[in-house]
Amino acid sequence: MKVLVADDDDIFRSLVTEVLTEGGYEVSAHENGRLAWEHLQAEGADIVVLDVNMPEMDGFGVLANIRGDARYKGLPVLMLTIRAFAEDQVLGYDSGADDYLTKPFDNDVLLARVKVLERRILNR
Amino acid sequence: MIKFALWLITPDADLSARWYRVFSRECFQTLICASVAEFKPDADTWGLVFVEAGAEGLGSPAELAAFLKGRKHISAIIFCPPAKASNQLISAFLESGADDFILSDLDEKVLISKTRAHIRRLLPSLNSARTQICSRCGDIALDKARRTLKTGVGSKKEKTIETLTPKEFDIFSLLLAHEEEVVSRGYLMEEVWKDKSGKVNTETIDKHVETLRNKLGDYGRKIRTVYGSGYTFKGGER
Numbered sequence: 001m002k003v004l005v006a007d008d009d010d011i012f013r014s015l016v017t018e019v020l021t022e023g024g025y026e027v028s029a030h031e032n033g034r035l036a037w038e039h040l041q042a043e044g045a046d047i048v049v050l051d052v053n054m055p056e057m058d059g060f061g062v063l064a065n066i067r068g069d070a071r072y073k074g075l076p077v078l079m080l081t082i083r084a085f086a087e088d089q090v091l092g093y094d095s096g097a098d099d100y101l102t103k104p105f106d107n108d109v110l111l112a113r114v115k116v117l118e119r120r121i122l123n124r
Numbered sequence: 125m126i127k128f129a130l131w132l133i134t135p136d137a138d139l140s141a142r143w144y145r146v147f148s149r150e151c152f153q154t155l156i157c158a159s160v161a162e163f164k165p166d167a168d169t170w171g172l173v174f175v176e177a178g179a180e181g182l183g184s185p186a187e188l189a190a191f192l193k194g195r196k197h198i199s200a201i202i203f204c205p206p207a208k209a210s211n212q213l214i215s216a217f218l219e220s221g222a223d224d225f226i227l228s229d230l231d232e233k234v235l236i237s238k239t240r241a242h243i244r245r246l247l248p249s250l251n252s253a254r255t256q257i258c259s260r261c262g263d264i265a266l267d268k269a270r271r272t273l274k275t276g277v278g279s280k281k282e283k284t285i286e287t288l289t290p291k292e293f294d295i296f297s298l299l300l301a302h303e304e305e306v307v308s309r310g311y312l313m314e315e316v317w318k319d320k321s322g323k324v325n326t327e328t329i330d331k332h333v334e335t336l337r338n339k340l341g342d343y344g345r346k347i348r349t350v351y352g353s354g355y356t357f358k359g360g361e362r
């Protein structure tokens with residue numbers, strides 16, 4: 001199961017990669033939204049984990065591209081961000097995110113939430 | 125007839141009354157149960173069940189797994205007061221089949237957005253089961269099972285389109301199901317021609333779409349070409 005991760009923070013990107021890799025996922029991590037979007041179109045992914053504040057293309061930009069393209073119909077997206085205000089979460093869900101987790105996060109909860117997204121794919 | 129509903133299972137009457145008001149404002153059909161034993165959905169009812177962790181019959185993740193067994197059309201969202209929540213508890217319920225875990229003091233706007241996201245996720249399966257697709261403004265009705273298509277629904281111009289070939293019907297089904305989204309030629313090939321998609325070229329698809337546009341008249345003009353990508357159906361307003 002391939003997970004695409006986009007986060008401009010080196011520490012969080014490494015941590016997410018480590019948690020998901022140890023959880024058995026094949027992770028492709030990128031430092032901005034544009035690189036992640038290009039990777040998605042070239043290589044595909046089963047699940048996407050997006051930070052919001054990133055240079056070049058932010059997480060909402062990537063999410064808008066995904067939800068506007070029928071090739072990625074049903075592709076699960078989890079927003080993983082420091083933006084914890086209710087307004088930010090509403091914007092995330094209303095823009096098409098499947099889940100929204102705020103930083104700092106618990107490693108086990110992140111892994112469990114990604115597993116929920118995986119289960120939805122397998123149960124379709 | 126397949127139905128869709130939300131259920132609240134909690135012994136906390138104040139909370140269920142508050143969330144009932146929130147969901148009712150959004151016109152979600154909501155049913156309240158004081159305990160898991162009261163939860164008895166019809167076999168043809170799909171939906172979301174909000175269950176309080178610790179409610180009678182749902183005290184542990186293992187009980188959740190048993191509760192969900194055989195209920196594949198039901199998606200469970202577990203909640204509890206912040207004082208009782210822990211990362212260990214959240215992970216355990218998620219791993220046992222819950223689709224989400226929320227806190228009972230969750231902001232009402234976030235609760236609604238989250239609920240809409242879950243419904244959005246469940247609706248494609250529900251729509252697929254229903255076999256009927258309507259345009260957003262309701263003027264087009266397509267029945268995949270009966271393979272019928274009506275335009276101008278509810279107006280004096282209502283008519284049944286009977287001239288589409290099976291391929292044209294399938295292409296329009298996909299464009300209508302993805303109204304306002306870009307549907308790539310590759311996706312159309314895979315979904316319409318399936319295992320023969322490798323033998324189809326883009327010109328074939330363009331030709332089918334051109335014929336489809338002509339047969340649909342005014343509605344055909346709502347099928348727009350997206351340069352370099354594919355097509356999009358822009359139903360607009362009546």
